[in-house]
Amino acid sequence: MKRALLLLIFAMPASLSLAACAAAQQTQAPSLAKRPIEGRFDVAPPAIVIPPPGPLPSDLAGRLARWEADAASGQQAFAAERDATAALVAAAAGAPVASERWVVAQQAISRLTAARAPLSGALADIDRLYIERTVDEAVDGLPDIYALRDRIAEMESAQDAILQALSAALPGQ
Structure with missing residues (x-):
């Protein structure tokens, strides 16, 4: 008898759950199709013009011309010093650190670095101008400003590579 009662207790929930499943299958489930209200947001966003x-403002044209001239003079001064510096560094290649030839080569590298100061200054000034105009959302002339900045940055990058190569050629660097 206990077994029959136990079997009845375990069989009852199973039969109830099967009945519930059968009842759920007989009712009409909601459709998952798109409803008309759901399409009202399918609209293309308005175009933002x-x-x-615009062109470069006249008050900036003179400043850009001055910075371009500064960069050119810095490039010329660097080119004028480069060959002499390279010769002094080559002469100091086998010299011990702090010897006279090594010190002369270090001084030549310092003079070469100083010769490019107008170019570095022009790049710093044009970077400052670009940031100020971007923050102020003054977009007129930004393509001209950025184009000049790109040219000056390329010159400085080439000079950096030369200075690094010369410094690496010296012992103790």
Whole structure:
């Protein structure tokens, strides 16, 4: 008898759950199809018209011309010092650190670094101008400013590579 009662207790929940499943299958489940209200946000966002930057303002044209001239003079001064510096570094290649030839080569590298100061200053000034105009959202002339900045940065990068190569050629570096 206990077994029959135990079997009845375990069989009852199973039969109830099967009945519930059968009842759920007989009712109409909601459709998962798209409803008309769901499509009301399927609209393309409005086009945002951004005017292109205008020409360079006249007050900046003179500053850019001055910075371009400074960069050119820094490039010329660097080129004039480069060959003499390379010769002094080559002469100091086998010399011990702190010897006279090594010190002369170090001084030549310092003079070469100083010769490019106008170019470095022009790049710093144009970077400052670019950041100020970007923060102020003054887009007129930014393509011209950025193009000049790119040219000056390329010159400085080439000079950096030369200075690093000369410094690496000296012993103790």
